[in-house]
Amino acid sequence: MSKEKRSNEKTILAEKLKVVNIGISTFADDLRSQDVEVVHVDWKPPAGGDQEMLRLLEKLGL
Amino acid sequence: MITRVIVKKATYRDSISLMKISNSISNLPGITQAAVVMATELNRRVLSEAGFADAAIGRAASDDMIVALEAKDAASLDAALTETERLLSPDEKPAGEKAPPTSLEEALEQVPDANLLVVSVPGQFAKREAMKALGRGLNIFLFSSNVPREEELELKKVAKEKGLLLMGPDCGTSIINHKVLGFGNTIREGMIGLVSASGTGLQEVTTLIHKAGLGISQAIGTGGGDLSEEVGGITMIQGIELLEADKQTKVIVLISKPPAPGTMEKVLEVARRCKKPIVVNFLGGDVSPRMLGKLRPANTLEDAARVACELAGVKPRLVASTIPRETISVALAEHKKLARSQRYLRGLFSGGTLCYESESVLQRLLGEVYSNAPIKPEYKVSGDAPSKMHTCIDMGAEEFVEGRAHPMIDFSLRNMRILQEARDPETAVILIDVELGYGSNADPAGQLVPVIRKAKGLAEEAGRHLPIVASVIGTEGDFQGLASQEKALSEAGVLIMPSNAQATRVSALIASGEKVEAAISGRSD
Numbered sequence: 001m002s003k004e005k006r007s008n009e010k011t012i013l014a015e016k017l018k019v020v021n022i023g024i025s026t027f028a029d030d031l032r033s034q035d036v037e038v039v040h041v042d043w044k045p046p047a048g049g050d051q052e053m054l055r056l057l058e059k060l061g062l
Numbered sequence: 063m064i065t066r067v068i069v070k071k072a073t074y075r076d077s078i079s080l081m082k083i084s085n086s087i088s089n090l091p092g093i094t095q096a097a098v099v100m101a102t103e104l105n106r107r108v109l110s111e112a113g114f115a116d117a118a119i120g121r122a123a124s125d126d127m128i129v130a131l132e133a134k135d136a137a138s139l140d141a142a143l144t145e146t147e148r149l150l151s152p153d154e155k156p157a158g159e160k161a162p163p164t165s166l167e168e169a170l171e172q173v174p175d176a177n178l179l180v181v182s183v184p185g186q187f188a189k190r191e192a193m194k195a196l197g198r199g200l201n202i203f204l205f206s207s208n209v210p211r212e213e214e215l216e217l218k219k220v221a222k223e224k225g226l227l228l229m230g231p232d233c234g235t236s237i238i239n240h241k242v243l244g245f246g247n248t249i250r251e252g253m254i255g256l257v258s259a260s261g262t263g264l265q266e267v268t269t270l271i272h273k274a275g276l277g278i279s280q281a282i283g284t285g286g287g288d289l290s291e292e293v294g295g296i297t298m299i300q301g302i303e304l305l306e307a308d309k310q311t312k313v314i315v316l317i318s319k320p321p322a323p324g325t326m327e328k329v330l331e332v333a334r335r336c337k338k339p340i341v342v343n344f345l346g347g348d349v350s351p352r353m354l355g356k357l358r359p360a361n362t363l364e365d366a367a368r369v370a371c372e373l374a375g376v377k378p379r380l381v382a383s384t385i386p387r388e389t390i391s392v393a394l395a396e397h398k399k400l401a402r403s404q405r406y407l408r409g410l411f412s413g414g415t416l417c418y419e420s421e422s423v424l425q426r427l428l429g430e431v432y433s434n435a436p437i438k439p440e441y442k443v444s445g446d447a448p449s450k451m452h453t454c455i456d457m458g459a460e461e462f463v464e465g466r467a468h469p470m471i472d473f474s475l476r477n478m479r480i481l482q483e484a485r486d487p488e489t490a491v492i493l494i495d496v497e498l499g500y501g502s503n504a505d506p507a508g509q510l511v512p513v514i515r516k517a518k519g520l521a522e523e524a525g526r527h528l529p530i531v532a533s534v535i536g537t538e539g540d541f542q543g544l545a546s547q548e549k550a551l552s553e554a555g556v557l558i559m560p561s562n563a564q565a566t567r568v569s570a571l572i573a574s575g576e577k578v579e580a581a582i583s584g585r586s587d
Binding site: 012013014015016017018019020021022023024025026027028030031034036037038039040041042043044045046 | 072074076077078079125161162163164165166168169170172173175176177178179180181182183184187190191195200201205206226227238239241242243244280304308500501
């Protein structure tokens with residue numbers, strides 16, 4: 001493992017957490033109650049949950 | 063009684079939000095049953111078992127939402143439908159307030175220096191979000207389950223390459239920089255660091271360490287698939303290296319169900335090279351002395367906490383592992399009250415690793431145990447089949463959580479199973495786990511006590527006495543209140559033990575009496 005990677009890995013244990021939350025909104029509430037800065041994403045299934053459309057979007061890099 | 067079923071096409075809400083809506087609709091006047099759920103196979107089955115026979119349920123696709131209501135009269139039903147629509151409509155924002163971001167990219171415009179993404183979308187969408195985040199240099203806590211193993215490996219390879227930590231998929235708990243991610247307890251800061259492939263295993267060990275007066279530096283969840291042959295322990299190895307470099311960590315604990323053999327070799331090789339003392343708890347896993355070397359083994363989660371405390375310099379008596387004589391007497395007295403038909407233990411767990419730990423302890427005390435997550439494949443039973451002899455069911459297994467909140471939050475399926483076991487004349491004792499802390503139900507005892515009273519009543523009507531044993535994972539810092547939760551359960555007649563391993567041993571004693579007494583007295587495994 002290179003030195004650079006090691007120091008990168010160390011950052012999450014040494015840094016103050018700043019979080020983006022996607023999915024269950026109570027996880028964001030729980031983090032806020034622990035004084036963690038968090039932005040919650042109002043997520044909906046991409047392509048209305050259509051798996052075929054999703055694969056197509058992924059192929060297109062969207 | 064009248065019912066109504068409405069299918070909302072391609073409409074999504076997370077399982078916890080829907081459970082809250084279902085609960086509040088259920089409590090409306092005149093409503094006898096209410097469910098607002100995503101139309102997964104499991105939820106469609108549960109609805110049909112609850113008596114909703116509408117053909118639209120069978121036709122609904124998994125990205126549809128189902129509103130199913132049963133009421134005493136039409137007026138109550140209409141009022142409940144209006145309220146459901148109101149609860150499902152987006153929150154109204156005060157004028158001037160910005161709409162929340164709808165994608166990771168938009169969120170990162172608000173916090174460009176974010177360093178962690180927490181993901182809990184349905185499994186089939188998880189990789190898409192996680193891969194985007196890795197590309198933007200974020201570490202990830204991936205709570206989502208049902209992520210294919212090959213996608214996990216792909217994500218972990220990218221994370222490792224970029225020097226980022228990917229906790230999960232199917233990761234229930236981590237404590238990073240003293241902040242709880244997902245489900246977890248309020249634990250004091252200290253010198254013990256953990257890497258765990260098990261969420262509830264991590265909760266059990268951290269709370270026991272806390273109760274012994276010590277604390278945690280970091281607790282890194284890896285997700286249950288990390289120690290598979292394919293993934294090869296990528297995250298656990300990263301975790302060991304991170305904790306070795308972490309100044310606050312003096313002792314390391316590794317927790318998992320038995321890893322795949324090749325992965326166990328790899329992980330233990332890294333662990334043996336580590337300069338800090340390490341406790342290894344691979345539940346029920348056969349770790350040879352050669353593979354262990356200087357590493358300290360632990361048979362149970364309780365044992366792992368005890369050995370870690372010893373290595374950190376605290377006398378082991380602070381984590382008591384032997385069962386007091388008076389508790390043994392209580393258990394033997396309970397055994398004597400059983401009818402002749404009551405011969406088998408029934409364990410119903412929210413925590414998968416606690417289920418596995420109980421099976422491992424019971425195997426030594428009672429012989430083989432049937433389970434939907436058995437130690438030996440020949441003892442596998444389906445989670446929805448009736449219990450067979452001694453049975454332990456992991457109610458948090460994927461078959462029970464597709465499109466539903468975890469049983470630590472949503473008690474409905476386990477409560478139904480408790481009543482089912484109470485009706486079975488062969489049930490000698492019911493063993494359960496209760497988890498407090500972030501993410502869990504706000505009042506687990508409030509969910510359980512009415513059902514426990516009903517279960518005991520059902521058995522009593524049939525001329526049987528039904529003992530129920532529980533362990534409560536939590537600390538006095540958890541918002542539900544450890545002491546008040548234990549008190550409420552105890553007042554309902556539940557025998558409370560300080561750890562799952564002890565609750566299991568006491569349950570075995572109640573089921574089999576003197577036959578297991580000698581094996582239990584004075585033992586710690």
